[in-house]
Amino acid sequence: MENIYIGYHFKVEPKDPSNREQAKQLGSEILVAELGETAFESFVETENGVSAFVQKELWNENILDDIQILHSDDFKIEYTFEEIEPVNWNEEWEKNFDPIDVDGICHVRAPFHEKTDAKYDIVIEPKMSFGTGHHxxxxxxxxxxxxxxxxxxxxxxxxxxxxxxxxxxxxxxxxxxxxxxxxxxxxxxxxxxxxxxxxxxxxxxxxxxxxxxxxxxxxxxxxxxxxxxxxxxxxxxxxxxxxxxxxxxxxxxxxxxxxxxxxxxxxxxxxxxxxxxxxxxxxxxxx
Missing domain, CATH: 3.40.50.150 (Vaccinia Virus protein VP39)
Known part of the structure; x- marks a missing residue:
């Protein structure tokens, strides 16, 4: 039986309008870091902020109680959440994963990407694990x-x-x-x-x-x-x-x-x- 997930969709807005995009990115990263300390296990960067996913069986109504950035004076963060039908995470990941090039020496790619002539060619299929090289x-x-x-x-x-x-x-x-x-x-x-x-x-x-x-x-x-x-x-x-x-x-x-x-x-x-x-x-x- 596939797991059912609860998806949270966070809109992150910095209260200081200067350097808005950089501040928004920072706010999203802090949010992901804090959510990662809880039962949330998968994150997707969105145009407005971040979507985060937790297995329904691990979810409870107090899951956001310890997320400090939600109470920050520097950001206004709004969110909605929904129950999501079973997801083919590999398919979702394939739609969103681009190869990574680090200094022209190391290439990190998925099995469905073309091999390059990089000195170090690494093939990663992370599914829901952290560490694709994107971060x-x-x-x-x-x-x-x-x-x-x-x-x-x-x-x-x-x-x-x-x-x-x-x-x-x-x-x-x-x-x-x-x-x-x-x-x-x-x-x-x-x-x-x-x-x-x-x-x-x-x-x-x-x-x-x-x-x-x-x-x-x-x-x-x-x-x-x-x-x-x-x-x-x-x-x-x-x-x-x-x-x-x-x-x-x-x-x-x-x-x-x-x-x-x-x-x-x-x-x-x-x-x-x-x-x-x-x-x-x-x-x-x-x-």
């Missing part, structure tokens, strides 16, 4: 990896989503690679995508940072999650990082850098570099 955080993490020599590095992709970053790391010579995600859909999708890209050194696990208590050590840890989870698990990452190892972090905003940086530096990490795209950032640290 700024994934794009910037790809940029970090493209700049690095990861040959022979034992690697962890934490919160792997579609495993896109683990796949790129293997293409660039990293091995072995552990990919972990708490979401069952992401876990299964990561296995599919690793196989689809003929990866031989990626092991996918379902769970959270509690899986990292077996004394594992890595030369490279990639964590594209969100601010609160990163802060909560930072010590675990540091404990797992070899001396001279690299930690790549994303999933948070420019204004979150001070608290992230403080957490990293007090644990002995040294800041190396930042990428910024819109208001999202991706940081590189070395142990």
């Amino acid at each position: 700024e955080t994934t794009h910037m993490m790809i940029q970090h990896l493209l700049e690095m020599d990861v040959t022979g590095m034992k690697t962890l992709d934490m919160g792997c989503g579609t495993a896109i970053l683990a796949i790129l790391a293997e293409m660039k010579g990293a091995k072995p690679i552990d990919a972990i995600d708490i979401d069952n859909w992401c876990y299964l999708n990561s296995i599919e995508n690793a196989e689809r890209n003929n990866c031989k050194y990626i092991s996918v696990y379902e769970g959270d940072a509690s899986l990292l208590n077996q004394g594992q050590k890595y030369d490279l840890i990639i964590a594209n999650i969100n601010r609160n989870i990163l802060l909560n698990d930072m010590q675990v990452y540091v404990n797992c990082l070899n001396k001279g190892g690299i930690l790549l972090l994303s999933g948070f905003y420019n204004e979150d850098i001070p608290v992230i940086d403080a957490s990293c530096t007090e644990k002995g990490l040294t800041y190396v570099k930042k990428f910024q795209k819109n208001n999202w950032v991706a940081l590189k640290y070395v142990n």
